[in-house]
Amino acid sequence: GQQLNQSPQSMFIQEGEDVSMNCTSSSIFNTWLWYKQEPGEGPVLLIALYKAGELTSNGRLTAQFGITRKDSFLNISASIPSDVGIYFCAGQLSEDSNSGYALNFGKGTSLLVTP
Amino acid sequence: DVKVTQSSRYLVKRTGEKVFLECVQDMDHENMFWYRQDPGLGLRLIYFSYDVKMKEKGDIPEGYSVSREKKERFSLILESASTNQTSMYLCAAIGALGVAFFGQGTRLTVV
Numbered sequence: 737g738q739q740l741n742q743s744p745q746s747m748f749i750q751e752g753e754d755v756s757m758n759c760t761s762s763s764i765f766n767t768w769l770w771y772k773q774e775p776g777e778g779p780v781l782l783i784a785l786y787k788a789g790e791l792t793s794n795g796r797l798t799a800q801f802g803i804t805r806k807d808s809f810l811n812i813s814a815s816i817p818s819d820v821g822i823y824f825c826a827g828q829l830s831e832d833s834n835s836g837y838a839l840n841f842g843k844g845t846s847l848l849v850t851p
Numbered sequence: 852d853v854k855v856t857q858s859s860r861y862l863v864k865r866t867g868e869k870v871f872l873e874c875v876q877d878m879d880h881e882n883m884f885w886y887r888q889d890p891g892l893g894l895r896l897i898y899f900s901y902d903v904k905m906k907e908k909g910d911i912p913e914g915y916s917v918s919r920e921k922k923e924r925f926s927l928i929l930e931s932a933s934t935n936q937t938s939m940y941l942c943a944a945i946g947a948l949g950v951a952f953f954g955q956g957t958r959l960t961v962v
Contacts, residue, residue: 778953
């Protein structure tokens with residue numbers, strides 16, 4: 737499968753700051769997904785995006801599906817210590833998920849938040 | 852949401868042992884996946900299955916095999932464990948609209 741370009745690799749911020757991370761791809765995707773993984777746990781879905789240009793919020797999190805269908809960003813507003821974790825983007829090539837290459841992942845953004 | 856359960860959170864095995872990692876999903880979804888996760892390398896696909904008894908190789912299948920005898924269960928097998936297979940293993944099932952749901956992960960250490 738294709739590895740997505742996710743940046744930044746890591747962020748070290750103070751509580752209350754806003755955070756922004758993004759993913760880019762050389763391929764077009766039909767779906768963009770954002771996951772959070774806490775230490776020792778599996779990734780948990782935060783936001784799913786299905787339409788180019790779509791902007792979706794989940795509490796303090798906002799994500800957008802890029803208009804070119806080759807990128808997506810995730811913003812976290814007013815960060816708190818429990819936002820700590822690794823955030824992954826994933827792009828899906830096809831609505832037909834009978835392919836292991838349907839989901840492609842970024843390498844993750846590691847977020848640290850100090851009180 | 853799909854619930855995906857991996858049988859062990861932590862495993863320690865000896866080099867050369869045959870290791871079984873089990874994964875069960877509680878919904879009737881066809882597509883299941885095994886990934887390994889290593890620092891700096893992200894998630895890498897080992898094997899996937901889109902139906903009972905069907906399996907396909909992912910990006911790094913060497914040293915692994917899988918079994919899918921029932922729809923809800925997808926097993927990853929390390930035929931002869933080696934130290935370079937020490938890793939976090941993640942199972943996932945794809946639910947409605949193509950969203951992947953992950954298990955809690957198995958941290959495997961091979962000594």
